[in-house]
Amino acid sequence: MAMLKQQLRLLERITETISYNLDLDEVLMQVVALVSETMKADSCLIYLTQDHHLILKASKIPHPKMINKVALRYGEGITGWVAEHRKIVAVSEKAYEDSRFKFVAQLDADEDKWEAFVSIPITYKDEVVGVINVQHRKKRQHTETDLSLLKMIATQVGGAIYNAKLISETRMLKEALETRKVVEKAKGMLMKQQHLSEDAAYSLIRKKSMDMKKTMKEVAEAILLTLSL
Amino acid sequence: MAMLKQQLRLLERITETISYNLDLDEVLMQVVALVSETMKADSCLIYLTQDHHLILKASKIPHPKMINKVALRYGEGITGWVAEHRKIVAVSEKAYEDSRFKFVAQLDADEDKWEAFVSIPITYKDEVVGVINVQHRKKRQHTETDLSLLKMIATQVGGAIYNAKLISETRMLKEALETRKVVEKAKGMLMKQQHLSEDAAYSLIRKKSMDMKKTMKEVAEAILLTLSL
Structure with missing residues (x-):
């Protein structure tokens, strides 16, 4: 019950952030911070698609030098797989053994072995516009509510991205x-x-x-x- | 618990509706249907602002002749009050005795005496773009979660309205x-x-x-x- 209320509160804050912020980078940073906090994640990353690549746009632990630099191809690693197949991947333990997993040297220090890993496509009107990753060092069973929450967040972020594109096009x-x-x-x-x-x-x-x-x-x-x- | 889950499900469906629908009228109709269903409301109306008036755009009980016809001024009735003050009004009983209440002859049959009435401003980036009303014939204590849910829905609808404006401007x-x-x-x-x-x-x-x-x-x-x- 308390958990569900907390999740509703998270959604509320993300909905507000998206509604009141004009700047997309700011929105992505806030989303990463709010998701990390509520899900007690060790890492949270947002990639956006650009010319059929996934570019790192926001990260919990700021890698300022990595933002806009890390680029994955569709199909590359779990993130690329998720973008290509438009499907959620949720691994509760030993994510590092997943055959789709790709070690990104620029992001992961040697000791970073993610046990739990959720990767969700950000879509808008049937188009994949990015991917959100939530990672834990310890095992974690992702509940159905966790996933539906992340899906809603991804959909709202998708709307914010579309909005930002429309504003710049206008x-x-x-x-x-x-x-x-x-x-x-x-x-x-x-x-x-x-x-x-x-x-x-x-x-x-x-x-x-x-x-x-x-x-x-x-x-x-x-x-x-x-x-x- | 079951209630909270149901509310999360409502949010999920509304988030999806807004993300996948290009047509704003369609979005408003769906929102009215989903909110009415989940809150077991007897009436649900959405007004959008236009030239400092509130125009009826969607209604649970279809008043096809009234859509785009009913126009309230800012400050007129509870709806106009909400738009003017950008504040939620939630009355749990005897809404008809509220001094701000205005009987809209085109909408309310004689027997329609709303006991419970919630009216929420739809805002986007600090601007009021409309109002959502949820009405019950019987008394109803609105919970904190009810209101936070409606607020989130209003914020998301605000985003959809802004989006529709941007699309037509583009x-x-x-x-x-x-x-x-x-x-x-x-x-x-x-x-x-x-x-x-x-x-x-x-x-x-x-x-x-x-x-x-x-x-x-x-x-x-x-x-x-x-x-x-």
């Missing part, structure tokens, strides 16, 4: 639209005032942008400012 | 960008082949779009097709 699209508007205006002004053809006006803006290592938008804004003086 | 931005690209091309072609000024070319596309009740993009595409023949 930002890029806005920027692209803004650039087009400004460049178009600057082009029109160059055509009128400098009697350039459309192509020549465009090439001029592009060349300036490359020469001065400024964005096309910055160059176009400078042209608009100058020619309207 | 779609509109893509469309706008696509339109700009095509219109720009068509304009360039008209300028070259018909010896029009930039403004004249643009005006021509705009006029055609209005005359033929087609989008600028459609007109531009037709021009590109024709002039490249």
Whole structure:
């Protein structure tokens, strides 16, 4: 009973974290900290998929040099197996003997022999977007509730990842639209005032942008400012 | 214990519904059904905010004619109070005597006297985006777990609403960008082949779009097709 209440409390805190945080890295760090605390885990890692690889994004014991560096292929180790098969792996003892296990030299010190290991795919709308691992040095029987809790957390994290992607996509699209508007205006002004053809006006803006290592938008804004003086 | 397990199961189903469903209306309907079932509620309603009003978007007993029609102002009734103050209201009996209560003639039949009433703000990143109401005809003591469960559901629904907004914003931005690209091309072609000024070319596309009740993009595409023949 107390355990279940504690788990509900964990979910509550993770739901809040995801809802109130704009920054994905921050969300992943908080999730790792909350899961480790509640499940008394010795290690907790989150990998996100990128170009068909799994990149380490958050870790309980901070390996600051390893974040964004450790990359597993699909099918590599338990983590890669989980991403490839979209299935949970829960081993309660001797995880190190699992044939899928892969020792990641950058992460595991020699004495780190995980007995218990849970690895859960993070999915969003049927797509695998990452993997969460929870590891214990001692044997641990994972209950059904443990696993359903981790599944819910993985699903919510999946939503947060999708959200972060949408936010950055929206930002890029806005920027692209803004650039087009400004460049178009600057082009029109160059055509009128400098009697350039459309192509020549465009090439001029592009060349300036490359020469001065400024964005096309910055160059176009400078042209608009100058020619309207 | 059984109750807590049931509540965890509810959360699990709602988390899944939100993760796998692209359509927001569908998500809201499912949430209403799942909450009603688990809490054995006689009524469950979801309102979303729109231009500082609360619009009914989903209801346990389908009021198909009322969906999108019932609109409450902030501060109006318990629902409006909850949205305005961003606070939960949980009344265990005689909700109809609450001074904030407002009888919504379109929704409540004469015999509908709610004894128990819970109203929870749906927030996302500190912004109120809606309200969930759960109503019982009989008295009901809402437990702390009931309320924390509803809060989590509200937070997750908030995420789904935000997501839906982002998706539609992204779609509109893509469309706008696509339109700009095509219109720009068509304009360039008209300028070259018909010896029009930039403004004249643009005006021509705009006029055609209005005359033929087609989008600028459609007109531009037709021009590109024709002039490249």
